[in-house]
Amino acid sequence: MPYDPSAFPPFAVTVDLVVLTVRGHALCALVVRRGESPYRGRWALPGGFVRIDEDLEAAAARELAEETGLHAQGSDEPHGGVHLEQLATYGDPRRDPRMRVVSVAYLVLAPDLPTPTAGGDAHSVRWAPVDTLVAAGDEHGGEGKRPDPLAFDHGRILADGVERARSKIEYSSLATAFCPPEFTVGELRRVYEVVWGVALDPRNFHRKVTGTPGFLVPTGGTTTRQGGRPAQLFRAGGATLLNPPMLRPEI
């Protein structure tokens, strides 16, 4: 394969973002309303073109900042920002009717933040519960009904991101990425309950997470923001892999 610019077909490369957070009792995704054709007026995942001299992850972090004001934790910002990881790449030749576009999707996990939108080129931004965007049991285009399907193949991308988040909080400490810097065991438990859509025993959960080495570090403070008896505050510990893992209840 000698170097000949005309020898390779030209592709456009974009990044799309699956930005998830836990709001109230729902797992929510960030969606933007499209102002242009195709899919004008439909909701879509935030994203945009990768620049010619830009790394893929840098493009994802830039789009995230432009459309939400969130800053990803990267090499320059090891702990301050939200979690960002590559999800998968989507390149069906007909996924964009205009041209051949390969999109590298990234998954972002963020704590519940006061205002989702932070300006940019998106006319409208909102947090939408994921089960209003992808019907349950419809992960890969099944039988469920989608009330308001996302543009392009973004429904599929979102479903893949949600599935990644659901499985990854099992064996990693990633659930803390949905929490503020200091949080209680009850708040962490609510993250698991909302993401998995199950109820967990508060007593067993407490024993489990406080007994897993490196998962939680007590800060010494307490809070009563959940009501009831004051709860200890924790920060995320250094551990990234949980051993033993959290077990998702079956069926």
Place this chain on the structure above:
Amino acid sequence: MPYDPSAFPPFAVTVDLVVLTVRGHALCALVVRRGESPYRGRWALPGGFVRIDEDLEAAAARELAEETGLHAQGSDEPHGGVHLEQLATYGDPRRDPRMRVVSVAYLVLAPDLPTPTAGGDAHSVRWAPVDTLVAAGDEHGGEGKRPDPLAFDHGRILADGVERARSKIEYSSLATAFCPPEFTVGELRRVYEVVWGVALDPRNFHRKVTGTPGFLVPTGGTTTRQGGRPAQLFRAGGATLLNPPMLRPEI
């Protein structure tokens, strides 16, 4: 973003293949010797350009067939071929000195086959033990020494593929992808031992895999190809996720 072909920067998109198999007592990867500059004469992962009307996975399956003669199991071939799944996408602006190339890597798991090379445009193809290509503990550019570094960032891609295989056989039935259609419990155990680089207790392993529902289906036949008492032959069961998972010994 209106449609304007000059508005987006042109990228080349390729697929690279991490093809793994278990040969003897080593986990091996398929590598091809480069006949062209850059990295002429160096070993590299098989791969090539994605065609303008070709799906990414189709491009990966095509390159796999062209360079190895292996057929992936896809929509048209649900059970006959080898396992193929998307691994990750690599798009550092300087990963190819000639031009901006985004490469979508795919992971292929194959049983030990008689002849690795099946013709094509690769001058030289071989199975190489992965620990001769990526030094242990050197998964992401650490302190180990690489005897013969792969071209481009293929060492990194291979390390990511090996790590994916190592973690995925824990909680899925994917280890059977390294086995022939009919295999014994001892052969399956050797897959785990080679991929993880550990020794497993044959008795506990036998009890575990035969007790996991849907993992193994006895065919009724037996074989003595491993020596010793004849062993039952099994096929892979329908289960894809193992519950409970296989546990990788720690430390």
Place this chain on the structure above:
DNA sequence: CCAATAGTGTCTTTGAGACAATATACA
């Protein structure tokens, strides 16, 4: 007082890990 949440303790069951013992081939 009651309601709500936090946190501890206790019991049962499941399963992993260690390892003895038996089964059945080949040399």
Place this chain on the structure above:
DNA sequence: TGTATATTGTCTCAAAGACACTATTGG
């Protein structure tokens, strides 16, 4: 016979799940 591998069984310990009970706030 000995050696190699397969397969079953048994014991112990760790951890998950169910759930009683206590602790500490606010109304």
